[in-house]
Amino acid sequence: MRADVIKIFYRPEQAIIEEQPLNGSRSPEKARLLLEKISQKGMSNAFAIEGDFQAFSRADYLLAHDSIYVDSFLNGIMPLCESNNLRWSLDLVNAVAYSNSSLYHAIKHTVVNPKQIALSPTSGFHHATPLRGGGFCTFSGQVIAALKIFGEHRISGAFLDLDGHFGNSIDDSRDYCPELNLAIPKGCNINPQGVGREYIAHFKSQLEDLKVLVMNYDIGYVVFCHGADSHVDDDRGGQCTTEEWLECSKLFYEWLRDVDSLRGDPIPCSLALFGGYRKDNYDEVLRLHLSDLQQCLQIACQRSHVRMGAQ
Ligand SMILES: [Zn+2]
Numbered sequence: 001m002r003a004d005v006i007k008i009f010y011r012p013e014q015a016i017i018e019e020q021p022l023n024g025s026r027s028p029e030k031a032r033l034l035l036e037k038i039s040q041k042g043m044s045n046a047f048a049i050e051g052d053f054q055a056f057s058r059a060d061y062l063l064a065h066d067s068i069y070v071d072s073f074l075n076g077i078m079p080l081c082e083s084n085n086l087r088w089s090l091d092l093v094n095a096v097a098y099s100n101s102s103l104y105h106a107i108k109h110t111v112v113n114p115k116q117i118a119l120s121p122t123s124g125f126h127h128a129t130p131l132r133g134g135g136f137c138t139f140s141g142q143v144i145a146a147l148k149i150f151g152e153h154r155i156s157g158a159f160l161d162l163d164g165h166f167g168n169s170i171d172d173s174r175d176y177c178p179e180l181n182l183a184i185p186k187g188c189n190i191n192p193q194g195v196g197r198e199y200i201a202h203f204k205s206q207l208e209d210l211k212v213l214v215m216n217y218d219i220g221y222v223v224f225c226h227g228a229d230s231h232v233d234d235d236r237g238g239q240c241t242t243e244e245w246l247e248c249s250k251l252f253y254e255w256l257r258d259v260d261s262l263r264g265d266p267i268p269c270s271l272a273l274f275g276g277y278r279k280d281n282y283d284e285v286l287r288l289h290l291s292d293l294q295q296c297l298q299i300a301c302q303r304s305h306v307r308m309g310a311q
Contacts, residue, residue: 002266003116004046004303006296007109009102010035010121011051016091026282027136028086028095030273031121037286038293046297046306047119053105055097056144060104064143064173064180066131073138084124084133096138099124103223103272104145110268111153111221117296118270123227126167126274130176136275140169142223143180150183155220158188158210162203162248163227163274164237166191188219192239192248199230199239203248207255214259214267221268224252228276228288235277242288249292253299260300271296 015032026033038044061070072080074093081088099122106120125141127134146157161167170189174180190210192203213219229237231245240248260266271293276285297303 001115002260002301003113004297004301005116006047006271006293006301007106007116007118008035008047008049008121009051009053009106009109009118010049011053011098011102013055013094014098014102014122016089016095026277027123027275028092030123030276030285031099033282034121034273034286034289037290041290043290043294043306046293046303050105050109053101055094056101056104057097060100060144060148061139063147064130064140064177065128066176069131069133070139073133080132084128084138085136086138092138096124100139100141100144103141103270104148106270106272107145107149107157107221107223107268108152110270111149111155114266114268117300119293120270120272122272123274123276125272126161126163126169126225127165128169129172135165137169140173142167142184143170143173143177146183147177147179149221150179153220156183156185156188156218157221157223158190158213158219159184159223159225160190160206160210160252161225161227161274162192162230163225164229164231164234164239165227165275167225167274185213185218188213195239196241196244200244200247200251204251207251211255211259215262219267221270222256223270223272225272225274226252226289226292227274228285229274231276231284231288233278233284234275235279237275237277245288246291246295249295250299253295256300257302269300
């Protein structure tokens, strides 16, 4: 049986507020906005915030990135320090250090406490490559986290990346850090392709394939990253209608519940936010993420009632 409270790995430093975000991305402040929304919706009792973790350091980034790129970002040296398409600042350096650490600590928490689902309210990882950032992503947080987890626990993981854009950072890092082939085996950077029913059918077949690996204990943890930019109204993506987007959440959490039941013990599962861009109505991005969390609580955690009434 799963714990019915989701642990959120969050520190205020993760979120920064910009008056005029470069390229219109509000991702750097999404964690803070989502926590506000959870509170407004009367859902706080379904979450526990964990802020007792340290920021990542240069040594952590060097697990997956070249030192010239790491030092350029840490010290604000152009052009590499803005290869992520975000405006460089010391606040951003700090936010990136805590965001990457949040993802690692969320995964680590579930490996040590498999009954509890953990949320890292983060994005900005899956387009980064060993030599530079890209597409609002600075460092490959999943690559670093998986390498650290594998080093500490010898456990391999799978990332289900349902952001609207293909998450290239894992496969683009395999030559640079060969141990990644053990930490995230080939085929375990899961990105459904297609649009609408085709997208959902592909996701279903990927879940079936993953079930075999999980039941064989070849994969020891899963990370579900349901980016809101795979929604049709998003400024930068658009594979799924609202119903289809929520169906993907339902499919994953039902899969998780079934796998738990078949194994007889819960598989470590953590969540991350990934993309979501709506200049006209950012609230819709937050609503999608909240709806996903609500399904997690109801289906995977079997929490009978999750309040989401107040505006
Ligand atoms: Zn995206």
